[in-house]
Amino acid sequence: MTDTKSPTRAKATAKQSGESAKLLREFYEQMVLIREFELRAGEMYAKARIGGYCHLNLGEEATVVGLTAALKPTDYLYTTYRDHGYALARGMEPGAVMAELFGKSTGVVGGRGGSMHMFDLAKRMMGGYGIVGGQIPPATGAAFAIQYRSKAGKDSEAVMCLLGDGTTNIGAFHESLNLAGLWDLPIVYVIMNNRLGMGTTVENASAEPDLYKRGSAYRIEGRRIDGDDPIAVRDAALEALEKARVKRRPSIIEAMSYRLKGHSVVDPARYRSKEDVELAQANDPVPAFRNRLLKAKALTEKDVDAIHMKVDEIVDAAVSFAETSPDPSPSELFERIYATPVANMPHSFPGDPVAVSA
Amino acid sequence: MSEMTYRQALNETLRTELKRDENVYLIGEEIGVFEGSYKITAGLLKEFGARRVVDTPIAEEGFTGVAIGSAMLGLRPVVEIMTINFSLIAIDQIVNHAAKMRAMFGGEVSVPIVIRTPGGGGQQLAATHSQNLEVWYAHIPGLKVVAPSNPADAKALLTASIRDDDPVLFLENLGLYNLKGEVPDGEQVGEIGKAKIARPGTDLTVISYSRGVVTALEVAEQFAAEGISIEVVDLCSLRPLDRDTFCASVRKTSRAVIFEDDLLSYGIGAEISATLGEAVFDWLDAPIRRVAAAEVPLPYAKPLELAAMPDGAALAKVIRETLAASGFTTGTAEGARNV
Numbered sequence: 001m002t003d004t005k006s007p008t009r010a011k012a013t014a015k016q017s018g019e020s021a022k023l024l025r026e027f028y029e030q031m032v033l034i035r036e037f038e039l040r041a042g043e044m045y046a047k048a049r050i051g052g053y054c055h056l057n058l059g060e061e062a063t064v065v066g067l068t069a070a071l072k073p074t075d076y077l078y079t080t081y082r083d084h085g086y087a088l089a090r091g092m093e094p095g096a097v098m099a100e101l102f103g104k105s106t107g108v109v110g111g112r113g114g115s116m117h118m119f120d121l122a123k124r125m126m127g128g129y130g131i132v133g134g135q136i137p138p139a140t141g142a143a144f145a146i147q148y149r150s151k152a153g154k155d156s157e158a159v160m161c162l163l164g165d166g167t168t169n170i171g172a173f174h175e176s177l178n179l180a181g182l183w184d185l186p187i188v189y190v191i192m193n194n195r196l197g198m199g200t201t202v203e204n205a206s207a208e209p210d211l212y213k214r215g216s217a218y219r220i221e222g223r224r225i226d227g228d229d230p231i232a233v234r235d236a237a238l239e240a241l242e243k244a245r246v247k248r249r250p251s252i253i254e255a256m257s258y259r260l261k262g263h264s265v266v267d268p269a270r271y272r273s274k275e276d277v278e279l280a281q282a283n284d285p286v287p288a289f290r291n292r293l294l295k296a297k298a299l300t301e302k303d304v305d306a307i308h309m310k311v312d313e314i315v316d317a318a319v320s321f322a323e324t325s326p327d328p329s330p331s332e333l334f335e336r337i338y339a340t341p342v343a344n345m346p347h348s349f350p351g352d353p354v355a356v357s358a
Numbered sequence: 359m360s361e362m363t364y365r366q367a368l369n370e371t372l373r374t375e376l377k378r379d380e381n382v383y384l385i386g387e388e389i390g391v392f393e394g395s396y397k398i399t400a401g402l403l404k405e406f407g408a409r410r411v412v413d414t415p416i417a418e419e420g421f422t423g424v425a426i427g428s429a430m431l432g433l434r435p436v437v438e439i440m441t442i443n444f445s446l447i448a449i450d451q452i453v454n455h456a457a458k459m460r461a462m463f464g465g466e467v468s469v470p471i472v473i474r475t476p477g478g479g480g481q482q483l484a485a486t487h488s489q490n491l492e493v494w495y496a497h498i499p500g501l502k503v504v505a506p507s508n509p510a511d512a513k514a515l516l517t518a519s520i521r522d523d524d525p526v527l528f529l530e531n532l533g534l535y536n537l538k539g540e541v542p543d544g545e546q547v548g549e550i551g552k553a554k555i556a557r558p559g560t561d562l563t564v565i566s567y568s569r570g571v572v573t574a575l576e577v578a579e580q581f582a583a584e585g586i587s588i589e590v591v592d593l594c595s596l597r598p599l600d601r602d603t604f605c606a607s608v609r610k611t612s613r614a615v616i617f618e619d620d621l622l623s624y625g626i627g628a629e630i631s632a633t634l635g636e637a638v639f640d641w642l643d644a645p646i647r648r649v650a651a652a653e654v655p656l657p658y659a660k661p662l663e664l665a666a667m668p669d670g671a672a673l674a675k676v677i678r679e680t681l682a683a684s685g686f687t688t689g690t691a692e693g694a695r696n697v
Contacts, residue, residue, distance in 0.1 A: 076431070107464075109463050109466060110465075111464075112461055112462055112463070112464045113462045113464065117463060119462075119463035119464065119467070120466070121466045121467055126430065126467075127459070127462075129455075131450060131454045134450060134454055136423070137420050137421075137426065137451055138423050138424075138427030138430060139427055140424050141426055141427020141431075142428065142430060142431050143427075144427065145427070145431035146431070148383070148428065171419060172419050172423065172450070175415075175417040175419055176420050176424075178420065179415070179421065179424055335465070336465030337460060337461045337465075337500060338500075338502075338524045339460060339468035339470070339523035339524050340522045340523040342502065342551035342595075343550070343598065344598035344599060344601065344602070345551070353637075354601065354632075354633050354637050356601045356605045356637040
């Protein structure tokens with residue numbers, strides 16, 4: 001396996017990458033926002049403000065920020081259920097995202113979806129999906145619609161579809177790759193390889209554990225990148241998106257990362273060794289990127305303090321917005337389900353007599 | 359009015375809608391070059407080209423999901439799944455995705471997709487190719503399910519389904535494709551969610567849908583010769599279910615028999631029967647009866663297949679038993695007599 005986790009990885013400095021200090025600070029700020037938002041979401045879950053499942057992007061901040069930085073506002077993003085960070089990085093309001101977690105009427109989808117189903121059509125955040133890999137055929141279909149409606153070119157729309165390492169073993173992944181390869185669809189499949197599908201390692205799940213190679217049966221090129229380096233992630237995504245726009249060819253990016261915590265908030269992750277956890281913490285992308293920027297003098301300690309203070313305020317405000325927002329009313333239970341009203345739509349609550357007019 | 363088959367009505371409706379709206383496209387296995395397993399899409403590839411009539415690999419989950427994703431962006435795909443049996447391979451995309459997206463995403467997106475697929479036994483296709491799985495989809499909020507019984511309704515409801523912004527399962531039946539009927543010319547947009555009185559009557563109501571309605575009408579005609587007046591309710595839509603129409607009919611006739619191609623237990627008839635039991639109990643003169651398929655994987659051999667499938671003879675028998683159970687007598691020219 002290509003080792004992208006060695007201590008010598010991500011040696012490129014800010015100066016070498018030629019990025020403006022302003023952009024690097026923005027990247028760092030977004031990473032900190034996701035980190036602090038997720039830590040607070042975990043706390044709110046422990047306080048039972050958040051129900052259901054709750055999967056956090058802790059440890060994946062660099063990938064989230066790098067990928068979303070490569071997207072144009074006109075591109076479509078489909079994600080897994082681990083989607084809070086993507087919602088934030090796509091520009092959705094932190095208060096509305098937190099309110100969705102709280103199940104409030106002010107949530108991004110009015111409390112109908114919760115943690116796994118962040119969605120915003122205007123921002124082309126096309127949803128977090130809870131059925132593993134369920135997003136892959138629809139994301140491929142979004143690329144089909146782009147192909148159907150528009151010509152290839154630098155300004156073309158494109159689709160990015162996130163999936164986890166475990167998802168590369170489902171049929172829908174392979175059927176979708178075949179269709180995207182066959183029909184030259186403008187899509188980038190990003191495999192977030194955090195080395196564990198719940199508790200099962202990639203090696204115990206995939207006969208070809210080099211996941212970026214899994215498109216080879218469909219003549220889809222893939223590459224593995226360091227998911228802990230937001231610049232490397234952004235650059236790989238830009239290149240793949242360009243290929244989607246101009247050549248209308250799909251690609252695979254395998255972003256190597258590691259969850260800092262369990263599969264979900266309630267998972268103590270006892271299946272991980274002490275060494276694994278220590279390695280994850282040593283490679284934590286947020287302090288790593290901070291240190292890199294400090295070293296390159298793209299960031300000062302004062303900047304860091306200011307960013308953390310600003311982010312704390314944003315997250316505090318998000319929590320208090322969510323806390324003080326109204327619950328959705330049960331009287332709206334039957335709304336927003338169908339787009340075209342027809343006769344005899346259901347509207348009975350449990351225990352109501354069967355709905356028949358006399 | 360023109361006389362045409364159910365197949366021709368579908369074909370012409372698809373052609374009309376492809377012409378009307380650039381966002382409408384057809385997608386499925388063997389629908390283009392091969393012109394459809396049952397020739398519903400004959401001639402359409404030649405007329406509209408490969409962009410609008412998309413042949414797919416064998417990948418029901420993949421291409422159904424692709425259609426769903428394209429519908430999220432505003433296209434209006436009409437998917438052909440070769441038979442309803444194969445829809446089970448795509449059921450995650452249909453039930454967990456198409457049906458859920460609008461609600462789960464707070465009403466921000468709609469999925470204007472039509473999935474056309476035929477069910478039905480009787481062709482000696484054995485257990486895996488002869489199922490009536492309508493209840494699987496009729497059970498799911500977020501979907502609409504229609505099952506027209508004749509060429510005119512096939513045209514009107516397919517038009518309505520394509521123009522509807524929600525996912526619609528459009529259920530056909532292998533036994534209906536050659537059925538002929540009068541079809542009104544010009545634009546006809548049916549009403550999803552509404553049942554019809556396919557034949558008015560006063561003595562007993564038969565409630566059915568899809569191919570079952572054809573049999574029910576034949577049986578009703580036989581009873582008419584005996585002076586027994588059977589009302590036939592054609593559900594047309596299975597979700598939403600038009601309870602008002604069949605309840606009103608049974609309030610009038612006081613007797614109900616449900617005739618369905620699917621399996622008895624937990625079937626469409628079970629839902630109708632429960633509704634009648636609750637809503638029109640006081641009007642009933644006899645127990646509600648159901649005529650449905652025997653609960654076996656459908657066998658290949660013709661005598662076994664026929665024995666398993668509900669037919670006109672079984673329906674007629676149950677109608678007679680229901681009439682008898684309520685002490686029904688006819689008032690024909692020869693005078694009142696027991697049936």
